[in-house]
Amino acid sequence: GWLGWGINPHSLEMSGTSALIAFQSSQGAQLHSYSVSRQVKDDDISLSPQEQTEVPFQNQSVTMEGTVVTIFATIPLTNSSSTTMNHVWNFGDQVLGDSPQSHDFKKANLVSLRRIDMSKKDSVAQPLVSKLTPRQRLKNTHALLSGAAWGIAIPVGVMAARYLRPFTSPSGAWFYLHLMIQIPAYGVGVAGWVLGLKLESGSGNVYETHRNIGYAIFAGGTLQVIALLVRPKPYEKIRFLWNIYHQSIGYTTLVLGVVNVFIGLSILEPAAKFKTAFIAVVISLGAVSLVMEVVTWIIYFQRK
Numbered sequence: 001g002w003l004g005w006g007i008n009p010h011s012l013e014m015s016g017t018s019a020l021i022a023f024q025s026s027q028g029a030q031l032h033s034y035s036v037s038r039q040v041k042d043d044d045i046s047l048s049p050q051e052q053t054e055v056p057f058q059n060q061s062v063t064m065e066g067t068v069v070t071i072f073a074t075i076p077l078t079n080s081s082s083t084t085m086n087h088v089w090n091f092g093d094q095v096l097g098d099s100p101q102s103h104d105f106k107k108a109n110l111v112s113l114r115r116i117d118m119s120k121k122d123s124v125a126q127p128l129v130s131k132l133t134p135r136q137r138l139k140n141t142h143a144l145l146s147g148a149a150w151g152i153a154i155p156v157g158v159m160a161a162r163y164l165r166p167f168t169s170p171s172g173a174w175f176y177l178h179l180m181i182q183i184p185a186y187g188v189g190v191a192g193w194v195l196g197l198k199l200e201s202g203s204g205n206v207y208e209t210h211r212n213i214g215y216a217i218f219a220g221g222t223l224q225v226i227a228l229l230v231r232p233k234p235y236e237k238i239r240f241l242w243n244i245y246h247q248s249i250g251y252t253t254l255v256l257g258v259v260n261v262f263i264g265l266s267i268l269e270p271a272a273k274f275k276t277a278f279i280a281v282v283i284s285l286g287a288v289s290l291v292m293e294v295v296t297w298i299i300y301f302q303r304k
Helices: 038-043 134-163 173-201 208-229 239-268 272-303
Strands: 002-008 017-025 028-036 058-065 068-074 084-092 113-117
Touching: 002 028, 002 068, 017 058, 017 068, 017 084, 028 058, 134 173, 134 208, 134 239, 134 272, 173 208, 208 239, 239 272
Parallel strands: none
Antiparallel strands: 002 017, 002 084, 017 028, 058 068, 084 113
16 A cells, blocks of 8 residues: 655645655555646546655655654745645555555545644644535535435335325325336436446446445336336236336335445445434334334225
8 A cells, every 4th residue: 555645835635736655565665756736636647756846855765664654854945935834645555566546535535634834833734624526526416316316215105105005095196106206216316326427437446336236226226117117907917927026126126225325325424414314214214114014904904
């Protein structure tokens, strides 16, 4: 792996940073200087060591003792030099030759920057005012759409079909309510899935479990839409088999959807309140389902 520290002379962000990056190689501990341009950041271009960077590091060295890495460097200052420094740091798992590979995109990696005023006697890093990057906004939108659709709306639609039928069966209102929930939810879910594809195409990091379950959910949801188009009439013999197919795919997709939302939350690492809120929603839906399951079975046996 690698560990890097640097200074951005222009703004509090990674793009434009002059960095010192340390890693272990077959020749021992290595420390090189790099220029992290916006092109490197946005286009996933490999980093290459630079003889000169915008920030002129001098006397740089590194020590590695177990898991502790210490980077030393001198920065020459002039009377016109700013006393405020934008510090940037990060770490990653892979190095190819002298080229550190992309770091993770977890929250801790995305906010590893601070501004320090060196003119103060007891200089303390100023609290970071988080500014979402376009990629982070894309991740948040993907999470919001996918969570609302596959984690909440789809389960509610399934509950409407299963538990309202005994009360509305003659009019078929349960069926139309089921469609009114599921079809828009599928559309929103597909939009979230497409954003997931965009996130994957623009990142060196691939969360395979989350991605593969997402593919399965999209396939299951699409099969349900197709099933609606070829739904047999109630009196047709094949309707029994269609019901088994529809319910099997539906419940499988529902479970995968909820599970994948939890996996996505563990990747995104939002504030704890968001995960707590989703857990509360899932528990509430589960409790309502349990009560309605008992009620509908009682009604079934009474009518029988």
